[in-house]
Amino acid sequence: MGTIKDQITRWNLTPRRQIASSASSPATAETPAQPYVCEHSVSPTPTSGTKTAASPGSDYYTTKMKLHQKLLTRIDLNAIESMSSEQLRNQLGIMLVSLIEEDALPLNHEERARVIADLKNEIMGLGPLEPLLADPVISEIMVNGYKNVYVEKKGCIQLTDIRFNNDEHLMKIIDKIVSRVGRRIDESCPMADARLPDGSRVNAIIPPLALDGPTLTIRRFAVVPLQMHDLIEKNTLTSAMAELLSLLVKVKCNIIISGGTGTGKTTLLNILSGFIPSNERIVTIEDTAELQLQQDHVIRLETRPTNIEGKGEITMRALVKNALRMRPDRIVLGEVRSAEVIDMLQAMNTGHDGSLTTIHANTPRDAMSRLENLVGLGGISMPSKALRQLITSSVNFIVQVTRLNDGSRKITSIQEIIGMEGEVITTQEIYSYKRTGTNPDGSVQGIFSATGVRPKVSDKIRAYGFCLSDGMFDPVVND
Ligand SMILES: Nc1ncnc2c1ncn2[C@@H]1O[C@H](COP(=O)(O)OP(=O)(O)OP(=O)(O)O)[C@@H](O)[C@H]1O
Numbered sequence: 001m002g003t004i005k006d007q008i009t010r011w012n013l014t015p016r017r018q019i020a021s022s023a024s025s026p027a028t029a030e031t032p033a034q035p036y037v038c039e040h041s042v043s044p045t046p047t048s049g050t051k052t053a054a055s056p057g058s059d060y061y062t063t064k065m066k067l068h069q070k071l072l073t074r075i076d077l078n079a080i081e082s083m084s085s086e087q088l089r090n091q092l093g094i095m096l097v098s099l100i101e102e103d104a105l106p107l108n109h110e111e112r113a114r115v116i117a118d119l120k121n122e123i124m125g126l127g128p129l130e131p132l133l134a135d136p137v138i139s140e141i142m143v144n145g146y147k148n149v150y151v152e153k154k155g156c157i158q159l160t161d162i163r164f165n166n167d168e169h170l171m172k173i174i175d176k177i178v179s180r181v182g183r184r185i186d187e188s189c190p191m192a193d194a195r196l197p198d199g200s201r202v203n204a205i206i207p208p209l210a211l212d213g214p215t216l217t218i219r220r221f222a223v224v225p226l227q228m229h230d231l232i233e234k235n236t237l238t239s240a241m242a243e244l245l246s247l248l249v250k251v252k253c254n255i256i257i258s259g260g261t262g263t264g265k266t267t268l269l270n271i272l273s274g275f276i277p278s279n280e281r282i283v284t285i286e287d288t289a290e291l292q293l294q295q296d297h298v299i300r301l302e303t304r305p306t307n308i309e310g311k312g313e314i315t316m317r318a319l320v321k322n323a324l325r326m327r328p329d330r331i332v333l334g335e336v337r338s339a340e341v342i343d344m345l346q347a348m349n350t351g352h353d354g355s356l357t358t359i360h361a362n363t364p365r366d367a368m369s370r371l372e373n374l375v376g377l378g379g380i381s382m383p384s385k386a387l388r389q390l391i392t393s394s395v396n397f398i399v400q401v402t403r404l405n406d407g408s409r410k411i412t413s414i415q416e417i418i419g420m421e422g423e424v425i426t427t428q429e430i431y432s433y434k435r436t437g438t439n440p441d442g443s444v445q446g447i448f449s450a451t452g453v454r455p456k457v458s459d460k461i462r463a464y465g466f467c468l469s470d471g472m473f474d475p476v477v478n479d
């Protein structure tokens with residue numbers, strides 16, 4: 001991760017690259033050699049961000065640009081090396097005030113506060129993104145080129161009036177994020193995954209792959225990670241479902257969480273992993289580390305992309321294989337999405353019970369087909385019956401999560417895999433969610449219900465010394 005000095009030096013550099021995109025060129029042409037400008041018309045205070053009509057006049061930006069250039073020439077890079085970020089923030093404030101007064105810049109009280117906050121954000125943080133990152137209600141930030149910034153709030157996507165000056169400015173911010181985690185992004189390597197210091201997951205893709213300019217997607221997680229009781233409060237599942245899921249983890253069932261993108265798979269995986277007893281050795285494997293396990297005995301592994309020569313990639317599969325030699329009690333795999341599936345299934349089947357993972361699928365049935373397809377895509381040829389037998393004996397439960405169109409997340413099905421009938425994997429549903437209608441405000445009406453089926457695992461749960469609440473599998477309807 002770069003020092004503050006590196007960050008400031010980075011801002012002083014002439015662009016390291018030109019973005020080869022016809023779509024981006026008009027933007028760059030608008031302001032070819034200008035320094036970047038943070039053009040957002042919401043207050044830097046972290047409350048808004050949603051599109052509004054008001055925006056500061058062009059004089060404000062011209063003044064800010066001048067001030068920024070002047071500030072960069074005055075900063076003593078050596079002196080700031082030893083400063084903490086709080087000290088530097090204060091120092092920047094003092095310098096900016098004196099520069100404003102020195103030049104008698106025509107800024108009113110509000111503009112003055114704003115320009116100081118904006119420039120501190122530019123130099124110390126991620127510029128226009130800072131107000132969004134400070135808003136705890138925002139769960140996703142999506143930057144589609146320099147002038148379209150969307151956010152997701154309470155499950156709904158909204159356009160904001162935050163914008164960057166041009167693609168070059170956006171590229172500098174992307175570069176800053178990516179280089180902090182020792183990765184790089186440029187024309188020869190135009191995609192990168194990274195994460196912010198607060199754990200937010202970042203994906204960046206730039207021209208020539210992204211046709212409309214650099215595109216940044218930031219998945220934010222709650223500052224305090226969601227817990228099972230939060231999910232019950234949010235009506236994502238009932239307390240009976242939560243009780244079953246926590247017991248399944250404690251008695252070492254292998255569970256696959258299935259769901260579409262952004263449905264809450266990783267969040268649920270994190271919560272379920274929290275029920276793993278603290279005396280067990282847990283190995284987590286992810287593409288970008290998102291899990292925040294609270295146990296002490298956790299080893300976190302992360303895949304590595306190829307280096308500039310196209311070499312050095314460490315895949316999920318290699319890490320799963322390696323993890324098996326690390327005496328894990330449990331393996332928690334962020335997501336199965338390619339050849340590692342076979343190693344994960346074998347691990348689940350051979351003494352690493354209680355392993356957890358997620359898969360991208362819209363129904364439990366699709367999840368099982370996807371497991372089969374992934375094995376095939378991984379180049380492993382296996383008769384389909386044998387493969388299904390492997391799945392049946394490896395996976396105990398599939399938990400389906402769904403994002404409804406009002407933005408809420410629901411666990412729509414908990415299914416137990418119970419065996420094979422002929423060539424078909426048989427499952428039994430224990431809990432389900434059925435949508436029944438829509439409220440006048442657009443929110444979804446629906447009901448959770450137990451199907452009345454008692455899971456086969458009940459005996460194992462009892463054998464482990466846990467009690468199941470009375471009537472938790474009775475088909476009583478809970479809203
Ligand atoms: N039950 C829930 N209720 C409300 N918000 C939730 C819930 N679960 C997760 N979220 C929020 O939804 C967003 C997406 O969650 P998460 O990253 O877990 O999804 P995902 O399915 O893993 O996504 P991806 O497919 O992109 O990996 C996060 O901001 C998270 O805080």
Ligand SMILES: [Mg+2]
Binds near residue numbers: 265266267
């Ligand atoms: Mg995820």
